[in-house]
Amino acid sequence: MKAVICKEFAPRAQLRIEEVPEPLVKPGQVVIRIEACGINFFDGLMVEGKYQTKPERPFTPGSEAAGTIIAVGDGVERLKVGARxxxxxxxxxxxxxxxxDAWKVFPIPAEMSFVEAAGFLITYATSHHALKDRAQIRPGETMLVLGAAGGVGLTAVELGKQMGARVIAAASSDEKLALCREYGADETINYSTEDLRQRLKELTDGQGVDVVYDPVGGNMTETAVRGLALFGRLLVIGFAAGDIPKIALNLLLLKQSALIGVFWGAYARSAPEKNAENIAELMDWFAKGKLRPHISAEYPLDRFAEALDVVMERTVKGKVVLVTGNSGHSKEGVPA
Known part of the structure; x- marks a missing residue:
């Protein structure tokens, strides 16, 4: 079978597609024939050795996959061959x-395509866990989403509205903010042309926001901390800007606010039953038409480098998905 191979931690341009043996199913596992795979920012960090987890080499990147089960290992009862x-x-x-491993695998509803599924799990599960379990957001609270048109950011906008929050979306262009409004944003801030701190004051009558969803990091994080309301919470999702900010702790003391780390992958491993309940809730919302993943583009597997580049360069809105061609339905890098 074909797969992208990372032989050493190095610039992502060194990744290559090679012929490799098909995987063998082990006890407690399933083998999936992949129809589509989501591209994530941390994929690029991982192959360059810059991510918090460092796989043994050689390895194939790609953390979320959708397809059909073709083999089931001993001890697996919940999942069957042929399941989507x-x-x-x-x-x-x-x-x-x-x-x-079977505990990492979830059936998808009939209404969900493989492409939608490939762009669903990490972004929606991260945002759902962040807002529900970590921030414990409440109806009527105000939430600021930084990087709001990106993969996780857009799901935070959508889920924030689903959970009853007033959502302020912040992004770097008017085009991105228009997409955020389509997904439910009540207010928007273009932080390329507007002063983020001043606009937050104006939009909250000087009270600040209850929750900040921050997948960006860099110099905007401190501005967002200063924009928190009394007892506000800033969710640390990631550092797409490349810089890990250093925050003066007196800013938290004065407003009795909190910085809260969010690492969905670790949560899923430590609390698989609770995580499965969260995924089931997301699937139910999707089946009822309450969620609609935004897939910006689909690329065939042999154009993985191009797909990864657009994600790493932060030019994309929503998700980018690789399509293997197993179903013969790839769209060659065009908007989905």
Whole structure:
């Protein structure tokens, strides 16, 4: 089978597609014939050795995959051959097949396509866990989303509205903010042309926001902390800007606010039953038409480098998905 191979931690331009053996199913695992795989920012960090987890080399990047189960290992009862599923693979998604521990695999509703499924799990599960479990957001609270048109940011906008919050979306262009409004944003801030701190004051009558969803980091994080309301919470999702900010703790003391780390992958491993309940709730919302993943573009597997570049360069809105061609339905890098 074909798969993208990372032999050493190095610039992502050194990744290559190679012929590799098909995976063998082990006890507690399933093998999935991959139809589509989501591209994530941390995929690029991982192959360059800059991510918090460093797989043994060689490995195939790609943490979320969708497809059909073709083999079931001993001890697996919940999943059957032929089931349509999505998976939190960790690695292995940029290929034609992957073996995954069964607890990381979830059936998808009939209404969900493989492409939608491939762009669903990590972004929605991260935002759902962040808002529900970590921030414990309440109806009527005001939330600021930084990087709001990106993969996780847009799901935070959508889920924030689903959970009853007033959502302020902040992004770097008017085009991105128009998409955020389509997904439910009540107010928008273009931080390329507007002063983020001043606009937050204006939009909250000087009270600040209750929750900040921050997948960006960099110099905007401190501005967002200063924009928190009394007892506000800033969710640390990631550092797409490349810089990990240093925050003066007196800013938290004065407003009795909190910085809260969010690492959905670690949560899923430590609390698989609760995580499964959260995923089931998301699937129910999707089946009822309450969620609609935004897939910006689909690329065939042999154009993985181009797909990864647009994600790493932060030019994309929503999600980018690799399509293996197993179903013959790839769209060659055009908007989905």
């Amino acid at each position: 599923v999505l998976a939190f693979a960790g690695i292995g998604g940029y290929g034609e097949q992957v073996a995954v």
